[in-house]
Amino acid sequence: MDREIASSRNWIDLRSRAAARLAGQEMDLKRASPSEAMRVLFELASSPENAADALALLHELQVHQVELELQGEELRDSRAELEAALARQIELYEVAPVACFTVDAETRLHEMNLGAARLLGSDRDTLLGMSLTRFLTEGSADALLTLLKNVAQGKSRMTCKLDLLGVEQRPLAVQAGATRDPAGDRFLIAFVEVG
Incomplete structure (x- = not known):
């Protein structure tokens, strides 16, 4: 779970840097949070010349978020299957x-x-x-x-x-x-x- 959170934060930091670059401003990446990234994205969307980029970035973020959620589900399912197979093999080995x-x-x-x-x-x-x-x-x-x-x-x-x-x-x-x-x-x- 901690890895997922860390991975999510790294991904959000990357997206925050991208948003900052789009906006032409620098962010303190050490303190960047999801809410800060959303604030930058909102600022981009409120500016007419950057709105299309901001909407594209938002869509990309949403797609990646759903992809990560699906990958997480697949990993949890795979882990459960592997643990069940291991338990069966251990039981077979023992008896x-x-x-x-x-x-x-x-x-x-x-x-x-x-x-x-x-x-x-x-x-x-x-x-x-x-x-x-x-x-x-x-x-x-x-x-x-x-x-x-x-x-x-x-x-x-x-x-x-x-x-x-x-x-x-x-x-x-x-x-x-x-x-x-x-x-x-x-x-x-x-x-x-x-x-």
């Missing part, structure tokens, strides 16, 4: 039956959905910052690092089978898929239980 992780090159956990936390046997707050390889058998930890190295080298959407250490230290087979995080230098990983 997905697939374990989803965001990790860095050292496999430190930065983000995960509820399915991932359940699969690792703890809550998210406890797991964040831990290495994902800590939850894998030794061979699978190496396989995950190789997978991420390949993805980092430009091979997209790589997959491999991994053995996740279960709650009772019995391995649980998962199919892992990985890709680059489009938002940065991390990786997006999904685990799906197999077998």
Whole structure:
């Protein structure tokens, strides 16, 4: 809202300068207000030699005002649509039956959905910052690092089978898929239980 007001004031200042130029007078632009701009416009309109210019300026101001109001409505509608879409995607991410992780090159956990936390046997707050390889058998930890190295080298959407250490230290087979995080230098990983 403050941006809209500031933008509106900047636009009115520009129009005030234009009106002042048309009238051949200088205005203190630091203190120009909408009412001052309207006063200058009224003065222009009351002078026969400037009346046509003043009416044209007034019409232009009105058109721009309506355009800005329509753009504001469109922006508010777009924002509401984007917020609704984001809420849907967050809900979908959270309830997905697939374990989803965001990790860095050292496999430190930065983000995960509820399915991932359940699969690792703890809550998210406890797991964040831990290495994902800590939850894998030794061979699978190496396989995950190789997978991420390949993805980092430009091979997209790589997959491999991994053995996740279960709650009772019995391995649980998962199919892992990985890709680059489009938002940065991390990786997006999904685990799906197999077998």
